[in-house]
Amino acid sequence: xxxxxxxxxxxxxxxxxxxxxxxxxxxxxxxxxxxxxxxxxxxxxxxxxxxxxxxxxxxxxxxxxxxxxxxxxxxxxxxxxxxxxxxxxxxxxxxxxxxxxxxxxxxxxxxxxxxxxxxxxxxxxxxxxxxxxxxxxxxxxxxxxxxxxxxxxxxxxxxxxxxxxxxxxxxxxxxxxxxxxxxxxxxxxxxxxxxxxxxxxxxxxxxxxxxxxxxxxxxxxxxxxxxxxxxxxxxxxxxxxxxxxxxxxxxxxxxxxxxxxxxxxxxxxxxxxxxxxxxxxxxxxxxxxxxxxxxxxxxxxxxxxxxxxxxxxxxxxxxxxxxxxxxxxxxxxxxxxxxxxxxxxxxxxxxxxxxxxxxxxxxxxxxxxxxxxxxxxxxxxxxxxxxxxxxxxxxxxxxxxxxxxxxxxxxxxxxxxxxxxxxxxxxxxxxxxxxxxxxxxxxxxxxxxxxxxxxxxxxxxxxxxxxxxxxxxxxxxxxxxxxxx
Amino acid sequence: xxxxxxxxxxxxxxxxxxxxxxxxxxxxxxxxxxxxxxxxxxxxxxxxxxxxxxxxxxxxxxxxxxxxxxxxxxxxxxxxxxxxxxxxxxxxxxxxxxxxxxxxxxxxxxxxxxxxxxxxxxxxxxxxxxxxxxxxxxxxxxxxxxxxxxxxxxxxxxxxxxxxxxxxxxxxxxxxxxxxxxxxxxxxxxxxxxxxxxxxxxxxxxxxxxxxxxxxxxxxxxxxxxxxxxxxxxxxxxxxxxxxxxxxxxxxxxxxxxxxxxxxxxxxxxxxxxxxxxxxxxxxxxxxxxxxxxxxxxxxxxxxxxxxxxxxxxxxxxxxxxxxxxxxxxxxxxxxxxxxxxxxxxxxxxxxxxxxxxxxxxxxxxxxxxxxxxxxxxxxxxxxxxxxxxxxxxxxxxxxxxxxxxxxxxxxxxxxxxxxxxxxxxxxxxxxxxxxxxxxxxxxxxxxxxxxxxxxxxxxxxxxxxxxxxxxx
Numbered sequence: 001x002x003x004x005x006x007x008x009x010x011x012x013x014x015x016x017x018x019x020x021x022x023x024x025x026x027x028x029x030x031x032x033x034x035x036x037x038x039x040x041x042x043x044x045x046x047x048x049x050x051x052x053x054x055x056x057x058x059x060x061x062x063x064x065x066x067x068x069x070x071x072x073x074x075x076x077x078x079x080x081x082x083x084x085x086x087x088x089x090x091x092x093x094x095x096x097x098x099x100x101x102x103x104x105x106x107x108x109x110x111x112x113x114x115x116x117x118x119x120x121x122x123x124x125x126x127x128x129x130x131x132x133x134x135x136x137x138x139x140x141x142x143x144x145x146x147x148x149x150x151x152x153x154x155x156x157x158x159x160x161x162x163x164x165x166x167x168x169x170x171x172x173x174x175x176x177x178x179x180x181x182x183x184x185x186x187x188x189x190x191x192x193x194x195x196x197x198x199x200x201x202x203x204x205x206x207x208x209x210x211x212x213x214x215x216x217x218x219x220x221x222x223x224x225x226x227x228x229x230x231x232x233x234x235x236x237x238x239x240x241x242x243x244x245x246x247x248x249x250x251x252x253x254x255x256x257x258x259x260x261x262x263x264x265x266x267x268x269x270x271x272x273x274x275x276x277x278x279x280x281x282x283x284x285x286x287x288x289x290x291x292x293x294x295x296x297x298x299x300x301x302x303x304x305x306x307x308x309x310x311x312x313x314x315x316x317x318x319x320x321x322x323x324x325x326x327x328x329x330x331x332x333x334x335x336x337x338x339x340x341x342x343x344x345x346x347x348x349x350x351x352x353x354x355x356x357x358x359x360x361x362x363x364x365x366x367x368x369x370x371x372x373x374x375x376x377x378x379x380x381x382x383x384x385x386x387x388x389x390x391x392x393x394x395x396x397x398x399x400x401x402x403x404x405x406x407x408x409x410x411x412x413x414x415x416x417x418x419x420x421x422x423x424x425x426x427x428x429x430x431x432x433x434x435x436x437x438x439x440x441x442x443x444x445x446x447x448x449x450x451x452x453x454x455x456x457x458x459x460x461x462x463x464x465x466x467x468x469x470x471x472x473x474x475x476x477x478x479x480x481x482x483x484x485x
Numbered sequence: 486x487x488x489x490x491x492x493x494x495x496x497x498x499x500x501x502x503x504x505x506x507x508x509x510x511x512x513x514x515x516x517x518x519x520x521x522x523x524x525x526x527x528x529x530x531x532x533x534x535x536x537x538x539x540x541x542x543x544x545x546x547x548x549x550x551x552x553x554x555x556x557x558x559x560x561x562x563x564x565x566x567x568x569x570x571x572x573x574x575x576x577x578x579x580x581x582x583x584x585x586x587x588x589x590x591x592x593x594x595x596x597x598x599x600x601x602x603x604x605x606x607x608x609x610x611x612x613x614x615x616x617x618x619x620x621x622x623x624x625x626x627x628x629x630x631x632x633x634x635x636x637x638x639x640x641x642x643x644x645x646x647x648x649x650x651x652x653x654x655x656x657x658x659x660x661x662x663x664x665x666x667x668x669x670x671x672x673x674x675x676x677x678x679x680x681x682x683x684x685x686x687x688x689x690x691x692x693x694x695x696x697x698x699x700x701x702x703x704x705x706x707x708x709x710x711x712x713x714x715x716x717x718x719x720x721x722x723x724x725x726x727x728x729x730x731x732x733x734x735x736x737x738x739x740x741x742x743x744x745x746x747x748x749x750x751x752x753x754x755x756x757x758x759x760x761x762x763x764x765x766x767x768x769x770x771x772x773x774x775x776x777x778x779x780x781x782x783x784x785x786x787x788x789x790x791x792x793x794x795x796x797x798x799x800x801x802x803x804x805x806x807x808x809x810x811x812x813x814x815x816x817x818x819x820x821x822x823x824x825x826x827x828x829x830x831x832x833x834x835x836x837x838x839x840x841x842x843x844x845x846x847x848x849x850x851x852x853x854x855x856x857x858x859x860x861x862x863x864x865x866x867x868x869x870x871x872x873x874x875x876x877x878x879x880x881x882x883x884x885x886x887x888x889x890x891x892x893x894x895x896x897x898x899x900x901x902x903x904x905x906x907x908x909x910x911x912x913x914x915x916x917x918x919x920x921x922x923x924x925x926x927x928x929x930x931x932x933x934x935x936x937x938x939x940x941x942x943x944x945x946x947x948x949x950x951x952x953x954x955x956x957x958x
Contacts, residue, residue: 263727345866345926346565349897353565356538357586360571380573383630386727411728434728 004087006033006186009193009211010042012202022183022215031091031186036214036221043210044230045150045176053204054148054174059129062171063115065206068199070110073192075103080194084187091186092157093296093341101335102161109164109449117450119172122459128172131468139475146463148175149232152225154216154246155189156237156259157182158296163189165449166235167196171205173462178231181213182238217245228253233462235259257461259454262298262413263386264444265435267305267404269422273317279324282418285442286321287328289416290393291337291371292445299414299437299444302388303381304395305404307422310379318397319362322375326364329371329391340390343369347392350384366392379403401426408433413454416444431455495524495887498858499646504665506654506846509857510914517916518554521860521887526551528887528894529560535592538566539893554860554885555871561862561883561895564840566590567632572723575630575716576736580609583633591635591892593618604738606631606712610680619891622682623712624839631716634682634839637891644842645689647856651846652774652803652833656914668696669803670768672703672775674760674785679710682839694774703768705760708749713739757788765794772799775827778808783819786826796828807835807844836923840896841886845919850911852918858888861917863904864897866926877905881926882919899925 008015018039019032045051054062075081081103088099108114119125123146126132131143151170155162163185170177179189189211196206214221226234226249236246237259250256266289272282289301304325308317329337354361354374361382366372371391374382379398388394398404408415412434417423418441427438436455439446493501502508512520529551532539542560543549551557570586580600588595598616603609606623613619620641624632653664671694678687687704695701717735724733775798777785782804789795798804804827816822823832836853837844845853855861863872863880872878882902886894903920910918 348869349563349565350569352563353569356542356562356566357569358541359582359586360569376571378571378573380571383568383572383723386723406732409728409732 002030002032003090004031004083004186006031006087006181006213007190007194008034008036008039008213009190009197009209010039011207011210012197014194014197015039022213031087031183033181033213036212036218039212040214040221040224043178043212043225045208048150051148051150051174051176051208054208057204059119059125059172062174062205063112063119065196065200065203066110066115066168066171067112069192069196070107072195072199073103073107073110075100075106078191078195080191081106084191087187088185092184094294095334095338095341097334098294098336098338106161106164109161110168114448114450115168115172118168118459121450122452122457123173123463127463128174138477139472141470143468143470145466145468146173146460147466148173149462149464150176150230151233151235151462152178152180152231154180154234154236154238154242155182155185156298157185158238158293158298162237164192167192167209168449169459169462170209173459175462176208178210178212178225180216181211183213186213216242222246222249226254232464233257235458235462255461257456257458259456259458261411262436262454263411264299264301264414264416265303265305265404265408265412266301266416266441266444267307267401267422267426268321268418268441269307270309271419271422272306272321273308279321282441283321283324284328285418285440286325286393286416287332288336288442289444290325291329291332291391294337294340295389295391295393297445299447301416301444302393303385303407304393305407306395306397307399307401307404308397309399310397314397314399315377318375318377318395322362322364322373322395325393325395326371326373329373329393330365337391339368339370343390344387347384347387347389350382350387351392354382381407405429405433408435410434413437414439414444416441491520491523491527494520495528495858496890498856498888499643499650502857504650505660506650507656507658507914510656510854510916512857513915514917517857521857522552522554524858524887525554525557525860525885528890529557531890532592532893536893537589538562541589554862554874557860557885557895558862558864558869558871558883560893561885561897562840562893563897564632564838564899566893567634567840568630570630570633572630572720575606576734578604580612583609584613587613587619587621587633587635591619591637593635593637593891595619605736606716607680610712620685621680622685622839623680623715624682631712631719632839635892636685636842640842640889640891641685641689642692643888644844645686645693648805648844649693651835651844652805656848656912667694667772668698668701669694670701670703670771670773671695672764672768672773674705674775674777674781676706676708676710677702677704678708680712681710681715684710690774703760703763706749706753706756708752711739711742711746714742714746761789761792761794764789764797765792769797770799772802774803774805776805779806779815779819782806782823783815786823789826790822795825798827798829800829802827802829804829804832805835806832807837836919838896838898840898841884841894842889843884843886847921848910848912848914848918850918851921852910852912853921853923854910854914854916854918857916858886860885860887861904861919863902866901869897873906875906877903877907879903882923899927901926 002021005019015034018035020035021030021032023030072078073081085099085103089096119128127146131145133141133143135141153166155166166179181189193209193211200206233255234246235257236243240261243258243260246256268282272279286304306318308314351363351366351372355363360377362375364373373393373395375395379396381396382394385394408430414437415430415435416439423438533543546559570583574582580603584595584598584600595617598612603612610621613621618637619635620638621633621635653667654660671690676684678684691697691702720733724730834847835844843856843859845855847853862883863878864883865872866881872880882900883897901924904917
């Protein structure tokens with residue numbers, strides 16, 4: 001029995017027929033979606049010329065539509081959003097209170113100032129609105145404009161708001177988007193698209209959005225769609241598999257913007273122990289970085305390096321802060337963090353293994369799958385550190401920062417650091433090893449879309465940067481007059 | 486007649502059942518269960534006092550003793566218990582701490598094991614072999630560690646004696662002398678030695694099956710698998726999952742052996758050729774014992790048939806396979822292919838795991854009958870609570886094996902199994918039977934999974950393993 005249906009949205013038209021079943025995850029009942037093979041031909045834009053309508057409207061008008069859209073996404077009033085919440089309750093790993101919180105905050109993502117900030121800080125509205133001119137040293141005048149592109153998006157399903165961000169980025173760059181629905185967030189993109197069709201029927205922004213589910217890796221669909229004649233860019237978030245699926249289609253004319261699988265780290269300096277108050281604050285900040293979104297995010301804290309030393313005194317401190325962090329973790333309000341809906345069975349086994357190995361690990365909590373803090377009694381993280389999830393963190397006491405840089409690599413996205421002085425000390429080193437974002441402890445999961453992401457500028461890269469040059473022979477040396485040497 | 490005491494039942498079940506596999510499986514369930522309950526109580530009490538890991542867990546849970554079968558469930562170990570040491574200890578050659586860790590898993594005294602100056606895992610395991618009752622086995626892992634299970638010498642021999650019974654007897658037939666003490670050629674389609682679980686059997690196999698006649702042992706490859714190399718492989722897999730392949734350091738001691746390893750690899754095609762020649766010439770028509778996983782046996786059979794060889798062995802040969810498909814996809818008729826090559830009517834299947842000593846043998850109805858000295862459990866895969874021991878149940882397999890003494894015998898597997906508690910198997914045996922379809926939860930969940938997250942967790946790890954497999958080849 002299917003638990004829900006994911007309609008298809010093709011440029012304003014809602015497809016709710018030709019249902020075919022898709023497999024289930026977590027033992028839930030599976031779902032249905034219109035047969036993607038039947039509609040694959042209609043997903044891409046017929047011709048690039050069809051992008052022209054986006055250039056007949058102003059940036060302000062695009063923002064107006066997005067702002068209206070945001071207002072209409074109120075989960076108390078919007079039936080599409082309510083439907084999406086129901087589906088997410090089945091398909092997503094989050095408990096109801098957190099899901100509700102995520103949908104409640106969605107309208108704020110469409111706030112006018114927030115959208116303008118993204119456009120201005122990541123690209124520059126002038127570049128989106130017209131040609132920005134500059135004279136180069138050799139005398140030529142160049143005029144640069146950021147054009148949109150035909151893009152296919154494979155958004156992550158764990159972030160909750162990734163679909164919303166994708167739709168905003170698509171609109172402000174005057175791009176055309178085909179959004180592949182992630183099975184762990186099945187209905188958010190559809191709910192936004194349907195609402196967009198309600199508030200702005202036939203508007204170019206609406207006509208440049210398609211949303212569909214097909215099974216990731218389905219070559220019937222992907223071989224057909226992932227071609228330079230249909231899309232110029234693929235924006236792929238997430239897991240190794242989803243990015244790997246896509247790479248086989250990359251060729252000249254089809255670019256991959258990869259927001260790779262990521263993990264994050266945390267570094268806490270000895271200053272945390274300066275007073276009881278400080279320790280308390282550091283603990284609640286660390287707990288927030290672990291617990292937010294139930295540790296499902298790539299920015300979530302997992303391994304926490306503690307610069308407390310590895311002598312008996314250092315280990316004692318590590319255990320002390322471990323206890324404190326655990327207390328704060330289980331005390332987080334339930335709209336931010338809860339006992340996870342699913343707890344990884346393998347991780348539970350490893351946790352129990354560590355619990356029995358008290359010479360090397362102290363496991364605090366976790367007996368009810370509510371989350372746990374594993375304090376290493378030596379300067380090594382647990383061997384299963386890549387599995388940490390469901391609010392389980394590992395505190396690793398270290399003598400010096402060398403041990404920490406060893407742990408930072410190309411997979412490292414966010415590094416939450418306490419105190420600020422330590423962050424400044426590390427900020428020119430950690431990026432060399434791979435770290436992409438350094439932030440104040442407690443803010444790891446508090447992200448905004450108005451920043452570079454994963455060490456790249458995805459919004460800039462979504463644009464095509466076109467140059468119009470004007471070369472006056474009076475000012476720019478004419479090649480045809482080059483004398484023979 | 487055997488000695489029908491509890492002590493014999495739990496320490497020497499072969500004697501208790503007069504070395505008859507039929508008797509082992511025909512004991513009425515009620516009687517068996519009360520015997521098992523007594524044996525369980527006794528063994529748990531012994532191990533609670535003598536194995537520190539068990540003691541600590543029981544203390545923490547406030548369990549002083551067990552009465553009913555389900556009382557032992559909270560004390561079952563996950564497979565992770567045998568790899569709960571930090572892998573860094575192996576990297577840093579802290580075999581003193583490794584020994585200390587292993588000591589907590591076994592009642593055998595390890596205090597006489599010298600650890601000073603040991604420079605490899607191989608050397609450490611050899612030291613354990615030499616200076617204690619243990620004969621540990623290892624298994625490769627995917628988290629950068631390897632499992633180390635403190636088997637002992639006695640247990641290893643005993644397990645092989647059981648194998649011999651099941652391989653050469655048939656249910657409901659009184660064993661003849663040739664069934665009780667057969668001497669056969671052993672075909673071993675693997676490496677000839679190593680500390681990995683299945684390779685550890687080699688010496689025992691020779692002892693139990695060939696009458697210690699070295700010339701009757703026919704390995705595919707003459708080489709030994711190096712444990713330190715296996716550890717490196719696990720580390721590589723783990724490092725790939727973390728994007729840290731560039732930081733993996735290879736122990737110089739191991740690196741010195743690189744050419745040796747490469748040579749072994751280079752020798753393999755010739756060894757494979759010799760292996761087939763031996764099977765088809767020297768061993769043709771002989772009564773043999775051969776064992777390997779489904780995939781391996783199928784591979785050998787296919788290769789043999791392609792070389793135009795079939796019906797090679799005597800019909801009363803013992804052929805044993807099992808071990809799950811481990812991600813291999815085999816054609817539907819793989820069993821027929823194996824039979825055609827071997828020329829036998831009967832291929833035996835067994836279900837077991839390194840963490841317990843017992844293997845459960847399949848009956849003619851293809852169900853795995855649980856040995857009398859093992860208490861099977863089905864657990865809820867999410868909560869690990871015991872499912873009722875009645876009706877038809879599917880769940881996570883767990884076992885308490887009380888014959889095994891060298892380590893705690895309670896283990897939770899990663900397998901989904903089905904047991905019909907109330908019905909008797911149509912084959913006529915009294916014992917509890919596990920349905921033929923056994924699946925690893927990890928494989929089950931890998932299917933149909935296309936969720937996308939920006940978070941590189943275990944999912945990525947497993948994919949990286951596959952990626953490396955492709956990369957190598």
